[in-house]
Amino acid sequence: MTTDTASSYLPAGTPLPAPSPDGLDTAFWEATRRHELVVQRCNSCHGYQFGPEWICHRCHSFDLAWERVSGQGRIYSWERVWHPVHPALVNACPYLVVLVELPDADGVRLVGNLLGDPMQEVEIGAAVEAVYEDHPLEEVTLVQWRTLTEFARRRQAV
Amino acid sequence: MSGQTMKDQTAIAGIGETAYYKRGGAPVSEFQLTLEAILKAADDAGLPVKEIDGFASFSDDRNSPPRLQAALGIPDLSFSNMFWGGGGGGGAGAVANAAAALVAGYSKYVVVYRGLAQGQFGRFGQSRAGGRVSYPASYTAPFGLMSPAQSFAMRVQRFMHDHHISPAPQKAISLTSYEHAQANPRAVMYGRTLTSEDYDHSRWIVEPFHLFDCCQENDGAAAVILTTTERARDLKQKPAVLMAAAQGSDDRQAAPAHNAPDYATSNFKTVAKRLYAMAEIGPRDVDVVQSYENFTGGVMMSLVEHGFCAPDEVEEFMTLETFRAPHGRLPLNTSGGNLAECYMHGLELITEAVRQLRGTSTAQVPDVAISMVCSGPMVQPVSSLILRA
Numbered sequence: 001m002t003t004d005t006a007s008s009y010l011p012a013g014t015p016l017p018a019p020s021p022d023g024l025d026t027a028f029w030e031a032t033r034r035h036e037l038v039v040q041r042c043n044s045c046h047g048y049q050f051g052p053e054w055i056c057h058r059c060h061s062f063d064l065a066w067e068r069v070s071g072q073g074r075i076y077s078w079e080r081v082w083h084p085v086h087p088a089l090v091n092a093c094p095y096l097v098v099l100v101e102l103p104d105a106d107g108v109r110l111v112g113n114l115l116g117d118p119m120q121e122v123e124i125g126a127a128v129e130a131v132y133e134d135h136p137l138e139e140v141t142l143v144q145w146r147t148l149t150e151f152a153r154r155r156q157a158v
Numbered sequence: 159m160s161g162q163t164m165k166d167q168t169a170i171a172g173i174g175e176t177a178y179y180k181r182g183g184a185p186v187s188e189f190q191l192t193l194e195a196i197l198k199a200a201d202d203a204g205l206p207v208k209e210i211d212g213f214a215s216f217s218d219d220r221n222s223p224p225r226l227q228a229a230l231g232i233p234d235l236s237f238s239n240m241f242w243g244g245g246g247g248g249g250a251g252a253v254a255n256a257a258a259a260l261v262a263g264y265s266k267y268v269v270v271y272r273g274l275a276q277g278q279f280g281r282f283g284q285s286r287a288g289g290r291v292s293y294p295a296s297y298t299a300p301f302g303l304m305s306p307a308q309s310f311a312m313r314v315q316r317f318m319h320d321h322h323i324s325p326a327p328q329k330a331i332s333l334t335s336y337e338h339a340q341a342n343p344r345a346v347m348y349g350r351t352l353t354s355e356d357y358d359h360s361r362w363i364v365e366p367f368h369l370f371d372c373c374q375e376n377d378g379a380a381a382v383i384l385t386t387t388e389r390a391r392d393l394k395q396k397p398a399v400l401m402a403a404a405q406g407s408d409d410r411q412a413a414p415a416h417n418a419p420d421y422a423t424s425n426f427k428t429v430a431k432r433l434y435a436m437a438e439i440g441p442r443d444v445d446v447v448q449s450y451e452n453f454t455g456g457v458m459m460s461l462v463e464h465g466f467c468a469p470d471e472v473e474e475f476m477t478l479e480t481f482r483a484p485h486g487r488l489p490l491n492t493s494g495g496n497l498a499e500c501y502m503h504g505l506e507l508i509t510e511a512v513r514q515l516r517g518t519s520t521a522q523v524p525d526v527a528i529s530m531v532c533s534g535p536m537v538q539p540v541s542s543l544i545l546r547a
Contacts, residue, residue, distance in 0.1 A: 010300075010301070014299075014302060015289055015299045015300055016290055017291060017297070017300050018291065018296060019293075020296070021292060024293060025296070029296075049417075050415060051415040052414075076421070077312045077313070077315045077319070079303075079312050079365055080362070080364065081364045082361065082362035082364060082365070083307075083363040083364065085305040085307075085308070086302070089302055094362075095302055097302060097303045097308065109416050109417050110415065111298050112301050113302070124315075124316065142300055142301070
């Protein structure tokens with residue numbers, strides 16, 4: 001369902017993620033390589049949290065797990081970037097950045113790009129689905145997003 | 159509440175500023191600019207520089223108190239302080255910390271200062287080439303979300319969505335600053351008018367921010383000297399009495415990767431409440447406001463969270479007519495502020511708030527009794543202050 005891969009949305013040279021040197025989020029980046037989206041969840045109070053923390057901000061338990069979530073999200077906010085601030089992005093503008101909330105994980109949010117036409121109309125509240133963008137040479141996978149309607153259109157075209 | 163707080167116990171006795179330059183335009187070093195601003199503030203107060211015994215700054219200012227002490231030949235340093243956090247969130251907070259040091263008896267004369275020479279050091283809002291980024295930037299930078307404009311546009315977009323706000327209020331805030339700067343010879347944008355059409359035709363930086371919604375980048379320095387209200391009365395200038403100051407951050411506002419629970423906020427909700435409680439006044443008592451513009455959308459939310467209008471009244475309230483000195487309902491950023499006077503990380507807003515009380519602003523509001531400053535929307539922590547004559 002969410003194992004479709006996308007080619008790179010932003011050009012090569014855009015910074016890629018590295019797991020935190022202290023090991024805090026190694027599990028997150030290992031999961032994206034498997035095309036899975038995981039979010040931190042407390043084993044004591046069962047609340048979700050993101051970005052990752054060393055303890056649960058609700059009950060202060062150190063017993064945190066990574067739990068797989070569906071990859072279904074909703075656009076919480078968005079922006080169209082026109083002015084590049086990174087040398088790799090000089091010819092990549094405009095591009096769309098979305099903030100996506102995950103209803104099945106206490107509404108935690110992830111930043112990503114909205115795939116497709118950068119001039120498309122973006123609607124806050126629209127349903128989106130995770131798409132995995134592999135960077136095989138760098139051995140890292142980003143989580144990107146596309147609107148369900150476009151996804152459905154593509155499925156029909158296939 | 160008074161008696162238990164520092165309300166009215168301290169005052170700004172002197173203000174000083176260097177000439178303001180475009181980014182990279184300063185002919186001298188950042189340290190020299192800072193010294194010049196401090197010397198001017200002492201001169202303005204009529205205070206011998208060597209009487210200064212405390213230093214407070216913010217935003218990781220590079221000019222350390224012991225170095226300034228040495229360069230100024232100050233014999234006794236009794237307080238040195240840095241307000242945590244980047245951006246302009248600490249402008250009023252540094253003043254608050256200086257006031258607290260005075261009330262605590264640490265120091266007699268504390269200077270709050272900020273020096274910036276971005277040509278000499280790095281620019282804001284620019285990212286370096288290539289490589290890998292780790293937590294928390296690993297959750298934003300790979301998607302091209304890197305700069306302050308890109309971080310804050312996301313919050314403002316959601317606020318505009320929630321309250322059905324058109325681009326007009328942001329434009330009004332921008333036009334106000336440029337209009338006020340035309341009366342202010344210190345302003346970097348003095349002589350550079352901005353028309354409604356100029357604004358409309360300006361390029362997008364990141365939607366919903368046009369170029370003119372974004373602050374400048376500048377070189378310069380500014381300083382203000384605080385002392386007890388009692389001592390301030392013996393100095394040269396009419397004291398600007400610090401009625402109240404507050405600093406802080408709402409519930410988990412610094413949660414990584416844009417996960418603050420209350421997201422579409424300038425982060426002033428709890429700070430404003432504590433500010434008015436200490437001052438024992440309300441928003442209706444405020445005569446003039448200087449509100450930090452990193453981006454105009456931040457001003458919009460700051461004014462709402464300081465109680466000047468409800469979120470759903472933004473469209474109607476936030477107009478050029480409302481903000482225009484001298485007779486608008488809420489004169490705003492009367493020196494031109496970060497957008498059009500100088501981006502001195504908002505310390506220039508505090509010097510302007512003092513001028514409004516002295517009656518020496520270039521866009522003077524008549525009979526100002528209460529003058530407010532809001533420092534650094536959308537960062538963590540933020541701060542505000544209220545001055546009175």
